[in-house]
Amino acid sequence: MTTEPRSRGSRATGRRRRRGHAVAGGRVLAAGLSAGAAVVLVGAMAGSGSATHADPADPAPVVVVVRRAGGDSAVARSVERAPAVTPTDAPVVTTSQAS
Amino acid sequence: MAVADAPPHRVTEARRRAMGSGAHLVVVTAGDGDDGHELLAAGWDRIDELEDRWSRFRPDSEVSALNRHAGVPLTVSRDTLRLVRHALVAWELTDGRFDPTVGAAMVAYGYDRDLGDLVARGAAGPVGAQPAPGPAGIELDPWSSTVTLPVGVNFDPGGVGKGLAADLVAAALVDAGAAGALVNLGGDLCALGAPPTAAGWVISVPDPLRGRRELIRIALPHGAVATTSRLRRRWSTTTGTAHHLIDPATGRPAETDVVAVTVVADEAWRAEAFTKLLFIAGPGDLDRHHDIHAVVVTADGGRHATPGLGPALR
Numbered sequence: 001m002t003t004e005p006r007s008r009g010s011r012a013t014g015r016r017r018r019r020g021h022a023v024a025g026g027r028v029l030a031a032g033l034s035a036g037a038a039v040v041l042v043g044a045m046a047g048s049g050s051a052t053h054a055d056p057a058d059p060a061p062v063v064v065v066v067r068r069a070g071g072d073s074a075v076a077r078s079v080e081r082a083p084a085v086t087p088t089d090a091p092v093v094t095t096s097q098a099s
Numbered sequence: 100m101a102v103a104d105a106p107p108h109r110v111t112e113a114r115r116r117a118m119g120s121g122a123h124l125v126v127v128t129a130g131d132g133d134d135g136h137e138l139l140a141a142g143w144d145r146i147d148e149l150e151d152r153w154s155r156f157r158p159d160s161e162v163s164a165l166n167r168h169a170g171v172p173l174t175v176s177r178d179t180l181r182l183v184r185h186a187l188v189a190w191e192l193t194d195g196r197f198d199p200t201v202g203a204a205m206v207a208y209g210y211d212r213d214l215g216d217l218v219a220r221g222a223a224g225p226v227g228a229q230p231a232p233g234p235a236g237i238e239l240d241p242w243s244s245t246v247t248l249p250v251g252v253n254f255d256p257g258g259v260g261k262g263l264a265a266d267l268v269a270a271a272l273v274d275a276g277a278a279g280a281l282v283n284l285g286g287d288l289c290a291l292g293a294p295p296t297a298a299g300w301v302i303s304v305p306d307p308l309r310g311r312r313e314l315i316r317i318a319l320p321h322g323a324v325a326t327t328s329r330l331r332r333r334w335s336t337t338t339g340t341a342h343h344l345i346d347p348a349t350g351r352p353a354e355t356d357v358v359a360v361t362v363v364a365d366e367a368w369r370a371e372a373f374t375k376l377l378f379i380a381g382p383g384d385l386d387r388h389h390d391i392h393a394v395v396v397t398a399d400g401g402r403h404a405t406p407g408l409g410p411a412l413r
Contacts, residue, residue, distance in 0.1 A: 081365060081390060082322070082363055082364055082365065082389075082390055082391050082392050082407060083319050083320065083321060083322030083323075083363065083364075083365055084319070084320060085317045085318070085319060085322075085363055085392055085407050085408060085411065086298075086299070086317060086318045086319075087315070087316070087317060087318075087410050087411035088298050088299075088301055088316055088317060088318040089316065090296055090297075090298035090299075090301045090316075090318060091296065091301060092301050092302070092303040092316065093125060093281060093290075093294070093295060093296065093300055093301045093302065094123050094125065094281060094283045094288060094300075094302060094303075095123075095283075095286070095302070095303045095304070095305065096283070096286045096287075096288055096302055096303070096304050096324040096325065096326045096361060097286045097304070097305050097326060098285070098286045098307075098326045098327050098328035098330075098331045098332075098359065099120040099121050099285040099286055099331060
């Protein structure tokens with residue numbers, strides 16, 4: 001792991017920031033991913049036809065930022081469901097208590 | 100922990116301090132060997148690794164490095180990239196009620212060191228508390244693994260970090276061979292895979308206002324629970340008692356009738372972030388979020404629950 005600052009000159013070219021403007025499908029994540037990253041996402045989405053991840057190495061995103069061929073951007077949210085909960089008197093495994 | 104009705108699995112568990120909180124690991128293994136202890140050791144190591152990277156109080160952590168080098172892109176580990184991205188998503192999902200840029204406000208109120216030390220000595224502040232600047236200028240590039248904080252932004256992983264750590268470590272334990280795993284970091288917990296009892300993963304939430312009584316006891320097939328309270332993590336300042344739940348809009352500890360919030364969600368980072376949302380927004384916001392279960396306890400003793408948790412109230 002390194003945390004040394006990198007010069008701006010070494011960053012990918014073609015980057016531009018996107019701010020939180022309203023577009024079809026949702027609002028762009030204001031803290032933008034790089035344009036280059038989003039372009040790669042288009043390819044990933046084209047193959048699956050469904051929402052994919054902002055980071056292919058990370059399986060847990062909820063919001064993905066996509067950049068379409070025409071230049072529009074959109075946010076797709078995966079559908080999250082709360083787990084089933086059952087009231088119980090069974091023995092406790094652990095306790096959720098703020099500490 | 101009783102396992103009388105459990106399937107033929109072995110349950111191994113351990114507790115210790117981690118990430119400034121009490122921590123509890125439970126692993127379920129299929130064999131009779133010592134796999135459980137090995138898995139627990141690996142789980143603690145992974146928690147320590149994440150704490151080393153994410154602690155605000157360790158000058159050599161990646162989060163501290165980010166805050167020292169605001170305005171400059173830093174190459175960070177995949178874990179820290181993931182942390183920042185989840186924090187940004189949480190900010191989006193909670194309409195900014197959770198905000199990872201309250202770090203400066205935390206520091207203004209003196210919470211720039213281990214809580215035990217802060218509680219013992221108190222804080223000289225608040226000094227210069229301001230509304231959180233918001234994360235709109237944070238740049239995150241997953242392809243080069245760099246994060247850039249705008250100048251003036253102090254990133255605080257609190258409110259999503261322990262939950263995300265619980266998610267990551269629980270998943271790692273299952274990937275490493277556990278049939279099931281539960282990781283509980285200061286009340287923010289994730290349970291995955293085969294549970295240790297026939298009922299499931301049984302989680303108790305203490306009532307914050309009624310001594311040793313329970314607020315709810317629930318069984319989950321899998322999932323996450325997070326609890327936050329302004330009755331914990333409190334310290335004295337020159338202007339009165341402060342707590343750790345900062346309202347990003349004011350930069351001050353949130354002034355609310357809410358005492359504690361518990362959220363059940365699919366993942367612990369989301370559960371933890373939504374506790375912050377409901378703590379600030381109050382019980383009136385409960386019916387806006389259909390992808391979580393929640394209980395909000397108010398100072399007058401009110402217990403406000405989503406339909407999924409209402410029957411579990413005790």
